[in-house]
Amino acid sequence: MGIPKWMTGKILCKTGADLVNATDPELVKFIGEIYYGLFRGGKIRQCGLGGRRSKFTIFPHMVKKLNTGLHVMIIIFLCVAIFFSLVSFGFCILNAIKVPYRAINGPAGACLWNFLAGGFVVLAVTSFMAAVKLHQLTERIANFRENIFRFVILEERFEDCFWICVASATAHAVNLLLIAISGIHFPKIKTKTEEVNVTAEDIMY
Template sequence: MPGAFKQTLFALIAASSFASFVLILVAMGTPKWMTGKILCKTGAELVNATDPELVKFIGEIYYGLFGGGKMRKCGLGGRRSKFTIFPHLVKQLNTTLHVLIVFFLCAAFSFALASLGFCIFNIIKVPYRAIQGPAGIALWNFLAGGFAVLVVTSFMAAVKLHNLTERIANFRENVFQFVILEEQYEDSFWLCVASAAVHGVNLLLVAISGIRFPTLKTKTEEANVTAEDIMY
């Protein structure tokens, strides 16, 4: 059985791996990865709206990996609508990149579960292979954290380089054109960042578990041998 110190560290890693798994599931299930303000450019140009009047043409949008919604304002009040990314909207986006983001997210929570399982195994049993010892736990945490980082960077690339918000805002808009005034990453996005950070901390804990601390040994008293001891 591993020592009490290692068991405590492995228990902490197991708890944080489970927390990372929950964070990723919550992030996948919520539709607010990004929010923003959208301007109905066509409507504003038609009436030649000035700054005080532009409020009537500024709506809102939010979306996640699988759907979202928006409120469009084109001078006649707000109109709310919802949309789903799959199967139609994804064709208007960078399909490969968006599918990769979903794949990376699934891989991240799968390896987080693997880390949890291997931590429990190492708490109750002495590892007899490197892949099942601290090296194995480090491997699964590295993979889980790496895929979480890929999710974050890929989503940021889709937003900044491929105009993700603008493409979604103009989906099925045949008359009006919308431009993005403001974008803001929301809680679900930051949950993925937190998941990556959790696995980074786990790697540090695995490194600490490999440190061999010096043990204090009590000095044994020298035995006094007498003639009677030799005889008997």
């Protein structure tokens, strides 16, 4: 959650490019980079005078410019998902060393905790995608404290931390599938035994 590798992208300094009427070959001098996470990030500004690095933090300053409620909800969803994942892991260990005797400890309980943990991860991932795609999160961050220059997003892509959350939700779904499969009672295959004929000679022997 704390690593600033949720989103990366390329930003164009539109104001600088418009001032010099830059064409395609010259636009390279006005294209910078941006990366950010839930708490911090950074960008490289390219406005025709070379790259200038800057770092920023989401809290407490930038949160006023973003959709505060949505951003805080993402963090809360992930914290709750981590809590339920730990609870699920604890009960899985309990089930492994002890015979389940309650629904909250047995297969039904394992399904419940995995469903809750995976559900909150899905909510967090969906909320983050909504913040990026619907609320222009990258563009708002790129233009934070920019009074003269205006930046336009050319490209943005989800990075490792985002895909780890997606993989986590997938793992919980696989757990639910494995629990469901383990509850199926498959018919046992019995081998046919040959009938033994006992004769009088066998008895005497």
